[in-house]
Amino acid sequence: MNLAFVESPVQLLNVLEWAHVRPGTARSGQSPAADLTVVVLSPTDPMSRGQLRRMAELARGEGFSVRWQEARGGAGAPLRTIRELGPVLRRAERIVIGDPFSRYVQLLLTLVGGKDLTVVDDGTATMEFVAQVARGEQLVRWHRRGGRRGPRELVLAPVTFMARRRLTPSRARTVEVFTSMPVEPPPGITVRSNDFVWTRERFGPPTITRGADMVGTSLVETGVVDLEQYLDAVASLARAHGATRYFAHRRESSDKLRRLAVETGLEVVRPDLPLELIARRGPIGSTVLSFPSTVVHTLPLALAGTGIKVAVCDIAPEWLRESASPRAQGFLAVVTGTARGVHRLAAPA
Structure with a gap:
């Protein structure tokens, strides 16, 4: 057993x-x-x-x-x-x-x-x-x-x-x-x-919508990224890429998500399943925007063959909190740099 x-x-x-x-x-x-x-x-x-x-x-x-x-x-x-x-x-x-x-x-x-x-x-x-x-x-x-x-x-x-x-x-x-x-x-x-074989066999292919969707991260909640910097970055990315929805990470705080919805106009979605299954079932945007996180590695596998573009935005050094671990910037750079099948986006100014 x-x-x-x-x-x-x-x-x-x-x-x-x-x-x-x-x-x-x-x-x-x-x-x-x-x-x-x-x-x-x-x-x-x-x-x-x-x-x-x-x-x-x-x-x-x-x-x-x-x-x-x-x-x-x-x-x-x-x-x-x-x-x-x-x-x-x-x-x-x-x-x-x-x-x-x-x-x-x-x-x-x-x-x-x-x-x-x-x-x-x-x-x-x-x-x-x-x-x-x-x-x-x-x-x-x-x-x-x-x-x-x-x-x-x-x-x-x-x-x-x-x-x-x-x-x-x-x-x-x-x-x-x-x-x-x-x-x-x-x-x-x-x-x-x-390679997410079970996910691809059980779900999809998804219906693809116009525009982009964003994937949330708990980097603020773990004390790595400053809240105000994060909200500004989300707003900039949403404007630049025409994003309409924000798929919240399960650990993101309710207060932060309320501010995000008001200040960016994004529809905040609280998924009831891991994002790999949500995206595979659809509907999902033709572009999925993310900061350095697990999904920049998993979504290209789960969405293989669908034509959906996964794009990752780097974390700028000035976004990090003073209390962040000294290893944070290097680790996040490795997460982004080793992702396969994704498009790289520069951090918005």
């Missing part, structure tokens, strides 16, 4: 993609859902929960067993979750995870011993994860600032260290990364390409 832990809608989508194309399934004629159980470690924010509910419905419709776990429902939820998941963890042959930086997932990894592991995409963070594993570094999200670790980080340091060991191949376990991102595999880790 394979066991997948997901905490976001995109992770669940990529688990479905992995199950659809994983080696042995097609040859044996076995259903991709036959030996995979998906455990949703439910987040607390409403947008993520809503999209995860819809993705869980799709997964069940494909025949997968989906277990919804209220993993953050109160102080005792983590210990209760670990106790309830113990038996299925012990039976599993392979563990599939979507976010190796998650403290929750790292805690679960301390319990899995020598089981084989698969990491599926949770966005551009996969690029940083692979690079950190290759360099033998501790697992730290790219937008986090360095410096002294707080009490919580010190308490969880042994958990992170043990998870890092579990994510290193050995004689007892294999480790693979299933990704649509351009990464160089570290020694011993297998990298397989995610």
Whole structure:
């Protein structure tokens, strides 16, 4: 049995993609859902929960067993979750995870011993994860600032260290990364390409509208980009390209989106599924505008053959907040520079 832990809608989508194309399934004629159980470690924010509910419905419709776990429902939820998941963890042959930086997932990894592991995409963070594993570094999200670790980080340091060991191949376990991102595999880790085969087979081709649509980003919410600079950039791009809709990221704040709608005139859309599925179902603009994010890598794959243009706008250095991580500008430049099949746009003045 394979066991997948997901905490976001995109992770669940990529688990479905992995199950659809994983080696042995097609040859044996076995259903991709036959030996995979998906455990949703439910987040607390409403947008993520809503999209995860819809993705869980799709997964069940494909025949997968989906277990919804209220993993953050109160102080005792983590210990209760670990106790309830113990038996299925012990039976599993392979563990599939979507976010190796998650403290929750790292805690679960301390319990899995020598089981084989698969990491599926949770966005551009996969690029940083692979690079950190290759360099033998501790697992730290790219937008986090360095410096002294707080009490919580010190308490969880042994958990992170043990998870890092579990994510290193050995004689007892294999480790693979299933990704649509351009990464160089570290020694011993297998990298397989995610081309969104399941998405293209199940949805579309989409109806294409005139004009452009914009894709939102949570760079303001993560403390990387200044709010006023971001709003000005969105307004400039919308005017220049005739954009009419703004597909909000699930982590964007309601206050920010209200200001954006008033100041730019864009129709703000809160998607109920990951954007790759929304775009593939349509209707969608003939041009999709984005800032550096996961979609500049995934949308060209999901929309292959449709003729839709994906364009990415660079983040200007002056947009960054003083509190942003020193690595932010370089990482965002790599996200943009390595995207294939996209059009590059200069940051508006």
